[in-house]
Amino acid sequence: NAGVMQNPRHLVRRRGQEARLRCSPMKGHSHVYWYRQLPEEGLKFMVYLQKENIIDESGMPKERFSAEFPKEGPSILRIQQVVRGDSAAYFCASSLASPRLYNEQFFGPGTRLTVL
């Protein structure tokens, strides 16, 4: 049973280009979370999605960032017109959808974005 998969693992972009980060959740998971880890910092929540719905995007920058989780296929975090400050590790996590008090989040290996 494969875990959470993210690709690419490393991504290099020049300023002004677009970055697309992909996340395939664990089998049977329909909730996806994206977190960003800036250098020398902890992880910060960005967005929480269910299939075809954005549930909480309170951590997303107002401009240039978007996320989707289509009915079929992986979740995509898209960064338009990247700037050097976007250089970070981006982690995806997935969980089950159940009414339990807490659904454990399982993390992928991350995508390390470098903006030149």
Add this chain to the structure above:
Amino acid sequence: AQSVTQPDIHITVSEGASLELRCNYSYGATPYLFWYVQSPGQGLQLLLKYFSGDTLVQGIKGFEAEFKRSQSSFNLRKPSVHWSDAAEYFCALPIGVQGAQKLVFGQGTRLTINP
């Protein structure tokens, strides 16, 4: 505000020595709390979790943590560290509504092991 603080950015211990990593939280009710470990270039692995009940929680790799409500703390401990424990450790607090919670992380503590 709901938050997690890890006061120690970097800790160095000798192999075989005991370890305690500090975590303090701010939350209006009894929290759930987690400790994660991140090895260099890797994702996060859950070490242990506290939901309720017994305040001393056992985890993987010989780690344990103790929840102390009076001190708003959830410190991670290990009696004898191994060189392979060198990593970054994060304390985390889930917030939000039932079944749909995001994690709030501390700043992390980087652990270095001296041979």
